[in-house]
Amino acid sequence: MKITFHGAVQTVTGSQHLLEVNGKKILLDCGLFQGKRKESFERNRSEFCQGKEIDCLVLSHAHIDHSGRIPCFVKNGFAGEIFCTAATRDLCEVMLMDSAFIQEKDVEFVNRRRKKKGQRLFEPLYTRADVTKAMKQFVGIGYERRHRLFPGVYVTFVDAGHMLGSAHVILDIDDQETGRNRRLVFSGDIGRPGIPIIRDPVPIGDGADILIMESTYGNRLHPPYLESEEELERIVNETVTRGGSLLIPAFAVGRTQQLVYALHKLHNAGRIPDLPIFVDSPLATRVTDIFRLHLEDFDAEIREFLLTDEDKNPFGFGRLQYTKTVEESKALNSLKIPAIIISASGMLEGGRILHHLRNRIGNSRNTILLTGWQAPNTLGRYIVEKKPSVGIYGEEYQVKANVEIFTGFSGHADRDGLLEFVRVMEKKPEHTFIVHGEEDASSSLRQALQTELALDNVVIPEPLQSFNV
Incomplete structure (x- = not known):
């Protein structure tokens, strides 16, 4: 062999x-x-x-x-x-x-x-x-x-x-x-x-x-998962208090669904403000549909949640919107109120997240939350390494937004x-x-x-x- x-x-x-x-x-x-x-x-x-x-x-x-x-x-x-x-x-x-x-x-x-x-x-x-x-x-x-x-x-x-x-x-x-x-x-x-x-x-x-x-x-070692939910709660509340928005580059498969579910629970419990939450990733939207088709792979917590949640959907609730068109995605760049935007790619190497990053990375009221491993020489890794400026679409941008990193959702x-x-x-x-x-x-x-x-x-x-x- x-x-x-x-x-x-x-x-x-x-x-x-x-x-x-x-x-x-x-x-x-x-x-x-x-x-x-x-x-x-x-x-x-x-x-x-x-x-x-x-x-x-x-x-x-x-x-x-x-x-x-x-x-x-x-x-x-x-x-x-x-x-x-x-x-x-x-x-x-x-x-x-x-x-x-x-x-x-x-x-x-x-x-x-x-x-x-x-x-x-x-x-x-x-x-x-x-x-x-x-x-x-x-x-x-x-x-x-x-x-x-x-x-x-x-x-x-x-x-x-x-x-x-x-x-x-x-x-x-x-x-x-x-x-x-x-x-x-x-x-x-x-x-x-x-x-x-x-x-x-x-x-x-x-x-x-x-x-x-x-x-x-x-x-x-990773922190316990519940501590990461508490960290997410803190980051959302601190960002909103500053009047900023929270950008979360997330892998379309797994990480996006975890984040949506965690925000769903925090929202239902009144632990975060009532603010708009967007999933701006066509792939994540399609993947979430596939998650709904495979209930046989879900754990007991989600099964219980489905029985007790009024939305009957761990990946959808009142304040959450899945953007469908390019026009809807572009409209997020003109938002004047605090919001949470989850978008691909998870390592910031492409996708719609780059447009949102370009528009918000230079404002200290905003927060960039990295929740997964970042490969060497990716834009995500440069931000983890606290580079003072990064290149996006061939132009240099100062990193003034707050950067938060945790692996508890890994x-x-x-x-x-x-x-x-x-x-x-x-x-x-x-x-x-x-x-x-x-x-x-x-x-x-x-x-x-x-x-x-x-x-x-x-x-x-x-x-x-x-x-x-």
């Missing part, structure tokens, strides 16, 4: 791991590299994106850093099936279509300038037509339903508690080369217990022989949660590969696994490094 790490090693984006066993090639995730635009543009084209030799793809969840290169893969010859949960399949349909649309528009904008200069024109990584073709290859499988991929290779999805449809991937393998029965567990992204909306992550109590494990927050397990994921395994892995984390986070987790759980053979792979296991 051979594993080659093509992405999300010593970084967080571009999740992609190739497993070769029993004469078959199985790809775990097929994610987009995100970060500095020029670098991402080149990496997503030059890195492993050829699919002709791959037999099947197993997808842990729908986030773009795990799924975003699937249409490119299909475009370049991948004809196999894409196995995932049903909710992941539904989310990918809207998320990949949105990704294709953005790429088409970005390339169209860049090519207008390149054409004037007589330069070679670019092509998008993939188009909406490529997404349509790729969706025909998706196969949805329920949680804990063992499914045969190939003779001697079986997949089972276990609820990872990270986002709607997210899964730990279990591969049970009768290794023909060694004659051994092996279990490989790919964590995907490990969720947090006690987070509203989706269920808690399901432990893999019987353990694994080989573990590929994420490490996003391997060197830090859908990723923190250091203790990651250790607990392994601690409960009855059979500890013989081989552990640490992926999906920056260098400090991955190194910290590796040390903790070795010293606190006495794991042997814990490795942080190099990009494109292969291992025979």
